Amino acid sequence: MAGKPNKAGKSGKPSPAGKRGARRPASAQQHPGEVLREILADTPPALAAKWFGLSATELEAFYHGALPLTPATADPKPWPKPQARYSARAQPPGST
Numbered sequence: 120m121a122g123k124p125n126k127a128g129k130s131g132k133p134s135p136a137g138k139r140g141a142r143r144p145a146s147a148q149q150h151p152g153e154v155l156r157e158i159l160a161d162t163p164p165a166l167a168a169k170w171f172g173l174s175a176t177e178l179e180a181f182y183h184g185a186l187p188l189t190p191a192t193a194d195p196k197p198w199p200k201p202q203a204r205y206s207a208r209a210q211p212p213g214s215t
Contacts, residue, residue: 153183
C-alpha cells in the first residue's frame with residue numbers, strides 16, 4: 120500500500136469533487152444553468168421544472184446552456200449578470 124495516493128481529504132472522507140467529478144477552476148465560465156444543475160442535483164427534475172415554470176425539457180435545455188436565463192425564469196437577482204457575461208463570451212468572434 121505504500122506509495123499509493125490517498126484519495127481522502129484531511130477528514131478521511133473523499134472530497135466532494137470525487138462525487139461529482141473534477142471541479143472547474145474559479146476562472147472557468149459557466150452558464151447559470153450549469154450552476155443551478157449542480158445546486159439542484161438531488162431535486163427531481165419535474166419538481167425543479169415546476170418551481171421555475173418550465174417543462175422538464177426546457178429545464179434540461181437550461182441546465183445545458185441551450186436556454187438562456189430570463190427574468191421570467193428566475194428572480195431577476197442575481198442571475199442576469201452571469202448570463203450576460205456567459206453570452207458575451209460564448210459568441211464566436213465576429214458574430215456581433
